[in-house]
Amino acid sequence: MTAALALPGVELAAPASPVMLPARPAGELVAAVRAALDNVRRHAGDGARAWILLEDEGDGVRVTVRDDGAGFDPGRLREAARAGRLGVARSMRGRIAGLGGTTSINSVPGEGAEVEFWVPRR
Numbered sequence: 001m002t003a004a005l006a007l008p009g010v011e012l013a014a015p016a017s018p019v020m021l022p023a024r025p026a027g028e029l030v031a032a033v034r035a036a037l038d039n040v041r042r043h044a045g046d047g048a049r050a051w052i053l054l055e056d057e058g059d060g061v062r063v064t065v066r067d068d069g070a071g072f073d074p075g076r077l078r079e080a081a082r083a084g085r086l087g088v089a090r091s092m093r094g095r096i097a098g099l100g101g102t103t104s105i106n107s108v109p110g111e112g113a114e115v116e117f118w119v120p121r122r
Contacts, residue, residue, distance in 0.1 A: 010037060014054040019061055021121065028095045029063060029119050032103070035091035036065040036115040044069020044112070060101070060120045068112045074105070092117070 021029065033052065040050045048069030055062040092115065093103045099119050107113035 010050045012052045015056055019056045025099050025119050032092045032095045032117055033063055040067045060118055062118045064116045066114045071107045071109045071111045
């Protein structure tokens with residue numbers, strides 16, 4: 001999984017031993033992380049840096065994506081969903097919910113954003 005998340009301009013912190021998940025959940029988790037990184041690239045601003053933290057929690061896997069970019073008002077996600085722009089809802093939250101996991105998104109304008117995914121190990 002870590003090889004799939006190693007991208008130019010992104011720092012990755014992961015355990016020394018491999019974090020194992022079955023193929024389908026691993027693929028969906030990687031796709032959600034890539035969607036979060038795509039949002040960093042598109043919205044965080046020039047020069048924004050991103051970090052991924054991969055944690056093996058025994059009963060599940062947690063991946064946190066942080067950036068030091070422009071941030072946004074959290075109400076913006078609700079406004080986008082009401083307007084029919086469901087990118088975050090489908091590309092991140094929907095993927096993870098379909099695995100029985102959770103997604104949290106936190107941001108403050110001017111202070112970057114943090115997206116955290118948790119997927120149960122079944």
